[in-house]
Amino acid sequence: MGETHKPDTQSNTDKTVISVDAMGGDSGVAAIIGGMAKFASKNPDVRFIVNGDAAQISKCLKRRPALAAQCEINATEQVISMDEKPSTALRGGKKSSMWATIDAVKTGAAKAAVSCGNTGALMAMSVVRLRKAPGVDRPAIAILWPSANPQKHNIMLDVGADIKADAHDLLKYAIMGASYARNGMNLACPRVGLLNVGTEEFKGRPELHEAAKLIDTVARTSDFEYVGYVEGSDIPSNRVDVIVTDGFTGNVALKTGEGTAKHVSNLLKRAFSHTPLSRIGALFAMTSLRRLSKRIDPRRVNGGVFLGLNGIVVKSHGGADATGVAAAIKLAHQLAQNDFSEKLTARVASGLAASKDALSTNNEA
Amino acid sequence: MGETHKPDTQSNTDKTVISVDAMGGDSGVAAIIGGMAKFASKNPDVRFIVNGDAAQISKCLKRRPALAAQCEINATEQVISMDEKPSTALRGGKKSSMWATIDAVKTGAAKAAVSCGNTGALMAMSVVRLRKAPGVDRPAIAILWPSANPQKHNIMLDVGADIKADAHDLLKYAIMGASYARNGMNLACPRVGLLNVGTEEFKGRPELHEAAKLIDTVARTSDFEYVGYVEGSDIPSNRVDVIVTDGFTGNVALKTGEGTAKHVSNLLKRAFSHTPLSRIGALFAMTSLRRLSKRIDPRRVNGGVFLGLNGIVVKSHGGADATGVAAAIKLAHQLAQNDFSEKLTARVASGLAASKDALSTNNEA
Numbered sequence: 001m002g003e004t005h006k007p008d009t010q011s012n013t014d015k016t017v018i019s020v021d022a023m024g025g026d027s028g029v030a031a032i033i034g035g036m037a038k039f040a041s042k043n044p045d046v047r048f049i050v051n052g053d054a055a056q057i058s059k060c061l062k063r064r065p066a067l068a069a070q071c072e073i074n075a076t077e078q079v080i081s082m083d084e085k086p087s088t089a090l091r092g093g094k095k096s097s098m099w100a101t102i103d104a105v106k107t108g109a110a111k112a113a114v115s116c117g118n119t120g121a122l123m124a125m126s127v128v129r130l131r132k133a134p135g136v137d138r139p140a141i142a143i144l145w146p147s148a149n150p151q152k153h154n155i156m157l158d159v160g161a162d163i164k165a166d167a168h169d170l171l172k173y174a175i176m177g178a179s180y181a182r183n184g185m186n187l188a189c190p191r192v193g194l195l196n197v198g199t200e201e202f203k204g205r206p207e208l209h210e211a212a213k214l215i216d217t218v219a220r221t222s223d224f225e226y227v228g229y230v231e232g233s234d235i236p237s238n239r240v241d242v243i244v245t246d247g248f249t250g251n252v253a254l255k256t257g258e259g260t261a262k263h264v265s266n267l268l269k270r271a272f273s274h275t276p277l278s279r280i281g282a283l284f285a286m287t288s289l290r291r292l293s294k295r296i297d298p299r300r301v302n303g304g305v306f307l308g309l310n311g312i313v314v315k316s317h318g319g320a321d322a323t324g325v326a327a328a329i330k331l332a333h334q335l336a337q338n339d340f341s342e343k344l345t346a347r348v349a350s351g352l353a354a355s356k357d358a359l360s361t362n363n364e365a
Numbered sequence: 366m367g368e369t370h371k372p373d374t375q376s377n378t379d380k381t382v383i384s385v386d387a388m389g390g391d392s393g394v395a396a397i398i399g400g401m402a403k404f405a406s407k408n409p410d411v412r413f414i415v416n417g418d419a420a421q422i423s424k425c426l427k428r429r430p431a432l433a434a435q436c437e438i439n440a441t442e443q444v445i446s447m448d449e450k451p452s453t454a455l456r457g458g459k460k461s462s463m464w465a466t467i468d469a470v471k472t473g474a475a476k477a478a479v480s481c482g483n484t485g486a487l488m489a490m491s492v493v494r495l496r497k498a499p500g501v502d503r504p505a506i507a508i509l510w511p512s513a514n515p516q517k518h519n520i521m522l523d524v525g526a527d528i529k530a531d532a533h534d535l536l537k538y539a540i541m542g543a544s545y546a547r548n549g550m551n552l553a554c555p556r557v558g559l560l561n562v563g564t565e566e567f568k569g570r571p572e573l574h575e576a577a578k579l580i581d582t583v584a585r586t587s588d589f590e591y592v593g594y595v596e597g598s599d600i601p602s603n604r605v606d607v608i609v610t611d612g613f614t615g616n617v618a619l620k621t622g623e624g625t626a627k628h629v630s631n632l633l634k635r636a637f638s639h640t641p642l643s644r645i646g647a648l649f650a651m652t653s654l655r656r657l658s659k660r661i662d663p664r665r666v667n668g669g670v671f672l673g674l675n676g677i678v679v680k681s682h683g684g685a686d687a688t689g690v691a692a693a694i695k696l697a698h699q700l701a702q703n704d705f706s707e708k709l710t711a712r713v714a715s716g717l718a719a720s721k722d723a724l725s726t727n728n729e730a
Contacts, residue, residue: 085567148628160562163570197525197616202450205528205613232620236628248570249617251562252610255597256618260625263513263601268633 015045016336018329019110021101022052023079024117026319029053032116033060035325037067039333046333049074049104052097076100080121082318089121090128098122102129105311111336112312114303114328116320122313123161123306130311133345135352138162138169139308140247141315142180143254148238151185156195156235156243159304160251167210170194170244174215175351176307176344177242178224183338184305184331187241189223193230195245195253203229214355215244221354303328305335308348312341380410381701383694384475386466387417388444389482391684394418397481398425400690402432404698411698414439414469417462441465445486447683454486455493463487467494470676476701477677479668479693481685487678488526488671495676498710500717503527503534504673505612506680507545508619513603516550521560521600521608524669525616532575535559535609539580540716541672541709542607543589548703549670549696552606554588558595560610560618568594579720580609586719668693670700673713677706 020036022029029052036048047070050057054075061068078096080089093099098117104110106129115122123139132139140158147154157177158165165173174192181190194212196204201212212229219226230240232253245253273279302324306313312335316328335341385401387394394417401413412435415422419440426433443461445454458464463482469475471494480487488504497504505523512519522542523530530538539557546555559577561569566577577594584591595605597618610618638644667689671678677700681693700706 083565085565146628148631163562195617197528197613200448200450232617232622233624233627235621236624245617248562249614252560252597252614252618253621256600256621257597257625259598259601260622261629262598263511264626264629266513 015047016112016333017047017049017104017110018332018336019049019051019101019104019113020329021097021113021115021117022050022057023076023097024115024122024318025316025325026082027116027321029056030060031321032325033057033064033067034322035320035327035329036071037064038322038326039329040067040070043333044070046070048072049101049110051076051100051104052079053077074100074104080118082118084118084121086118086120086124089118090124093121093125099125099129102126102311102313105313106130112314112332114314114316114325114332116316116318116325116328118318119160119304119315122315126306126309126311126313130309130313133308133310133341133348135348136172136176136308138165138172139306140173140176141304142177142307143304144184145235145243145254145257147236149241150238151187151241153185154235154237154241154243155181155184155190156245156250156254157307158245158247158250159254160247161306163246163248165207165246167207167214170207170211170246171214171218171355172308172348172351173244174211174224174226174242175218175222175348177244178222179344179347180305180307180340181241182223183335183340183343185241189225190241191225191227191239192219192242192244193227193234193240195235195243195249196229196231199229199231201229211244218351218355221357222351303331305331307344310341310345312336380412381477381698382412382414382469382475383697383701384414384416384466384469384478385694386462386478386480386482387415387422388441388462389480389487389683390681390690391447391481392686394421395425396686397690398422398429398432399687400685400692400694401436402429403687403691404694405432405435408698409435411435413437414466414475416441416465416469417444418442439465439469445483447483449483449486451483451485451489454483455489458486458490464490464494467491467676467678470678471495477679477697479679479681479690479697481681481683481690481693483683484525484669484680487680491671491674491676491678495674495678498673498675498706498713500713501537501541501673503530503537504671505538505541506669507542507672508669509549510600510608510619510622512601514606515603516552516606518550519600519602519606519608520546520549520555521610521615521619522672523610523612523615524619525612526671528611528613530572530611532572532579535572535576535611536579536583536720537673537713537716538609539576539589539591539607540583540587540713542609543587544709544712545670545672545705546606547588548700548705548708550606554590555606556590556592556604557584557607557609558592558599558605560600560608560614561594561596564594564596566594576609583716583720586722587716668696670696672709675706675710677701 051074076097141161142157144153178190181187304315314332416439441462506526507522509518543555546552669680679697
């Protein structure tokens with residue numbers, strides 16, 4: 001651990017500590033420190049362990065004395081690049097800022113880790129260092145999706161931790177996603193749907209039919225509702241709160257949604273600058289348009305949560321600016337304060353017990 | 366074949382005949398006849414075979430004498446419902462309007478078939494009646510996607526003909542998609558990409574790695590370019606013209622894109638009616654907003670083309686109104702005039718020969 005800006009540990013005993021990877025991401029250290037500052041300005045009690053190049057971090061913190069007092073710098077020399085293969089990063093990256101960021105959660109120095117870096121490498125290191133929660137074979141990445149729900153977002157998982165998932169993995173995604181909805185969105189009984197190419201029972205792949213039965217069975221004795229198959233068009237809808245899918249499909253859906261929203265926004269901007277009249281129109285509608293762009297701004301829902309590990313890890317978008325980083329930190333902080341990791345582990349254990357009971361009852365019957 | 370409105374075949378020898386399923390779709394016969402009228406008003410030479418309930422069709426045509434003169438009614442009694450299982454429809458649906466619509470292409474009475482009905486049933490009947498083109502194991506459904514391309518649309522396939530595809534199927538999708546881009550969009554050398562969870566070579570499923578090698582090999586001796594892996598965010602981009610994927614992923618991506626665009630449009634509408642000022646803004650910007658909504662209106666790019674069959678079949682959206690049906694008919698007409706089906710078959714044959722040559726050369730080397 002570095003020496004600069006070390007906070008007085010005596011007085012900080014009850015404060016939530018977030019471990020931040022200052023080196024991941026495309027926008028550089030300044031964007032990450034900027035995001036920390038944004039969050040800290042509204043949460044003066046939070047403490048940070050900032051992992052990365054000490055000189056660069058100190059330079060950014062020099063201009064922010066209030067934030068600096070909340071930070072402990074952990075100097076690391078190595079940086080994992082965005083296009084590095086996860087296996088390579090894992091073998092040679094033990095002195096990296098990313099490794100150190102996760103390590104702080106492992107040792108208990110921090111309650112949650114946040115990184116904008118290489119997703120595959122971050123997941124690989126998190127699995128090795130924090131280990132999978134009991135009963136989980138495939139951890140998942142869950143994201144928030146702007147929707148017509150009262151809470152304005154749905155949860156979708158997995159969006160890319162793994163490229164495949166069998167029926168039992170999908171069941172665990174359902175349990176973990178429901179737990180995330182309870183702790184991240186305060187939903188008492190989240191509605192869970194399974195992503196498929198149609199809502200009819202006979203549609204889709206065999207593992208989906210098996211998963212549907214498992215999830216339906218567990219839902220009966222748990223506090224979530226299974227709504228059946230949902231389609232791509234339901235992801236931003238109010239039919240469902242948690243959308244369960246394999247990481248390949250989820251990743252394509254996520255990026256397709258982002259790409260479509262961006263394409264529509266670009267066309268909208270062009271439409272408003274097309275004629276003098278439309279430019280006047282944009283002026284009149286400015287506040288409403290700002291509200292809209294805030295509503296669909298992906299930076300404000302930035303943060304993929306790694307589910308199924310013994311510890312909280314939040315992956316921020318690689319290209320996140322200060323607003324995006326602040327959103328990811330906010331999410332990590334909220335989950336840390338809820339003791340989410342422990343609750344999730346308990347949920348998975350009881351869900352698996354319920355599914356085993358149900359399956360053995362079915363077999364006996 | 367029915368007797369009403371039978372056109373004088375002598376004078377129509379060179380005219381393109383489209384076979385239309387009047388009973389498929391959620392909007393009823395009137396929407397379909399309305400779509401035919403829209404298209405026919407700009408294409409007075411087109412002829413239609415209209416398959417379905419003769420009384421309903423005649424009633425709709427009575428008010429449109431000009432269109433009626435271009436139509437031949439083929440009376441059928443049976444209707445395939447939207448939620449019927451494809452296998453059931455196939456077994457019991459030989460007297461349906463859908464079957465008759467495809468049959469007209471099989472017998473040579475029409476050059477192309479258009480239906481708004483049950484996609485699975487339409488594909489199953491098309492395969493049975495028209496047969497797969499030589500070398501094609503899995504036919505595909507290709508759609509147009511609004512994009513930042515000069516031609517304003519990309520092609521994506523498969524979007525749901527089948528829920529899986531191996532490397533060789535994906536190769537044939539690439540060849541068929543490129544052929545569609547040439548005949549449907551007049552692109553001399555379309556850019557083909559393979560949908561994956563990242564652009565790095567090591568990402569994704571094993572069958573994608575194998576497909577990437579096959580497509581790259583065939584592209585070298587064909588008139589399309591292989592641009593490598595593309596992500597969901599590239600679907601509406603100018604990086605690619607043809608996006609190749611399996612039918613499960615493609616279907617989810619398509620519906621996710623539609624759902625996202627609809628959600629953003631709804632938020633936009635709400636933003637503009639939120640305050641008196643924003644309502645004034647909307648008035649000023651009205652023409653520009655109309656242009657935008659025309660640009661992203663899914664009705665105007667309505668029509669999934671079935672590729673890999675001995676004949677042209679276009680599936681219109683089930684909920685299509687007259688504008689949507691007209692777009693699907695326009696697409697079928699264009700492909701029929703280009704002798705697309707014959708060209709596609711030739712392309713697949715030469716593409717497969719090229720891939721066999723390349724593979725045997727590689728094995729000999």
